Amino acid sequence: MRPLPILLFVSLLGMALAAHVQIPLRRVKSMMEKLMEEGKWETYQKKRDEYRKRLPHELISGSQIAYDYGDIVYIGQLSIGTPAQRFNMILDTGSSDLWVPDSSCGGIPGCPDYCNKLPKDQCPQFCDPAMCCPGSSTLPLNARVGIQLDQNPCDLKHRFNSSASSSYQKNGQQFTIQYGTGSAQGFLGQDVVCLGDSNVCYSKQLFGQATQIADFFENQPCDGIFGMGWPALSVDQVPPLLNNVVSLLDQPLFNVWMDRKGTQQDVVGGLFTYGALDSVNCDTSKIVYTPITSQTYWQFAIQGVSQGAYSSKMTYQVISDTGTSLIGAPQAVVDAIGKQLGGTYSPFYGAYTIDCNATPDDIVITIAGQPFNISYKDYIVSLNGDCVIGLFGFTFGGFGPQWILGDPWIRSFCNIYHIGGVKIGFAPAYHSS
Known part of the structure; x- marks a missing residue:
């Protein structure tokens, strides 16, 4: 299912063309939800784990964090070229590279890759003859029912056509x-x-034109990834788009608000605001800033976490990441909080399940000496008819971050990414429920 068109509101202020831009996020079905509905989630997990075992950890963590994008449910939009070609993107603060599929990735745009491999007389039996079967007869599509053929992960994506851009x-x-x-x-x-x-x-933005993408992107409701981390995180040291346009913005920052939409699909579920504070959806009178500890990810320090009778006063390095649907934490912390909440660990989900009617106390994270409370409304997540505690065991390795603060955190607090001030801020988020 592809996201519906995303509205964009632009406000130009001042004589110098300074601006702020707001891009609504669309809440779409995640890959996890889709594969669970199709009964393919366990098979996917096995393939993912086999792939990870084949890679040295240093290779994975050298340029990108060692986790996947399987749970992403928020999509925004970018435009590339003249005239503009539009792409549905993962707006990801956990990476710094920008890439979209190239027109050479896969087969004829809009056609499964297998259409190119079929004999001309068989192509119309399985594919749209007018679009995908040049030079063949236009026989009725009467042999497609029950047929399962492989396709390229790029086939159903928007792909960049460089020859169409002046x-x-x-x-x-x-x-x-x-x-x-x-x-x-x-x-x-x-x-x-x-x-x-x-x-x-x-x-003059440099960006990746992908000629091959991993199979797991096939099930993602996006075309590519728009990384909004710091320049040092870029694989090839390509200056990120945000760093190149920050001088055009009213303020050198952007902030993210995510709404509580539960399992609703294809609805506006959040807002990215570039160059201004979002005072409509965020209580900007109560922003608490803390310094960035590493200009790679949006990384900072927390001074502990608690839930009920459990409390840890350890200092952890964490990152704010719009590209992760749950909160990643050391396994010991996940186990302690899961048990404190009366949850049951599920290998199927890789998380603790909990009664969907439960209304437990907040999870409290300490930042800059102040408590930040995450409500059960944000950390209990509905998946496939079950409810899970939105924490998963996470190990980065080396000197990288120890936590990933994903969507449950961002739903609770608007995150303000202050590029100019090299700091990150948090403000209570407004919700209708």
Whole structure:
């Protein structure tokens, strides 16, 4: 299921074309939910684990964090080229690279890859003859029922056509981005890239044109990834888009608000605001800032966590990550909180399940000496008819972050990513329920 068109609201202020841009996020069905409905989740987990075992941990953590994007449920939009080609993107603060599928990835755009491999007389039996079977007869599609054929992960994506853009410039440098469940690889190109449909653009942005993407992207409701981490995190040291357009914004920051939408699909479920504070959805009178401890991820320190009778006063390095649907924490912390809440560990989910009618106390995280309370409304997540505690065991390795504060955290507190101040802030989020 593809996201519905995303509205974009742009406000231009001042004579110098300074601006702030708001891009609504659309809440879509996650890959986990989709695969569970199809009965394929356990098979996917096995393949993912087998893949991870084949990779040295240093390779995974060298350029990207060693987790996958299996749970992402929020999608935004970017425009590339002249005229603009629009892409549905993962807006990801946990990486710094921008890439989209290239037109050379997969078969004919809009057609499964297997259409290219079939004999001409068989193509119309399985594919749209007008679109996917040039040179063949237009026989009725009467032999497709019950047939399962492989397709390329790019086949159902929007793909960038460089020949259709008058502003495109070839670069050609090869790129590979390694994730915990696969990779995207191809070459770099240069073109105009804009935030949504706005005129906040950079005319010479380098970005990845993926000629191959991992199978797990096939089930993602997105085309590519828009990384919003710091430049040092970029695989090939390509300056991120945000760093290139930050001078065009009213303020050198962006903030994220995520709404509580439960299992609703294809609804506006949040808002990215670039260049201004979102005082409509966030209590900006109560922002608490803390310094960034590593200009790679949006990384900072917390001074402990508690829930009920459980309490830890350890200092942890954590990252704020819009690309993760749950909260990653050391397994010992996950186990302690899961048991404190009366949960039962489920290997199927990789998390603790809990009664869907439970209304337990808050999980409290201490930042800059102040408590931040996460309500059960945000940390209990509905999956496949069950309810899970939104914490999963996470191990980065080396000197990287020890926690990932994903969507349950961002639903509780608007996150303000202050590029100019090299700091991150948190403000209580407003919700209707």
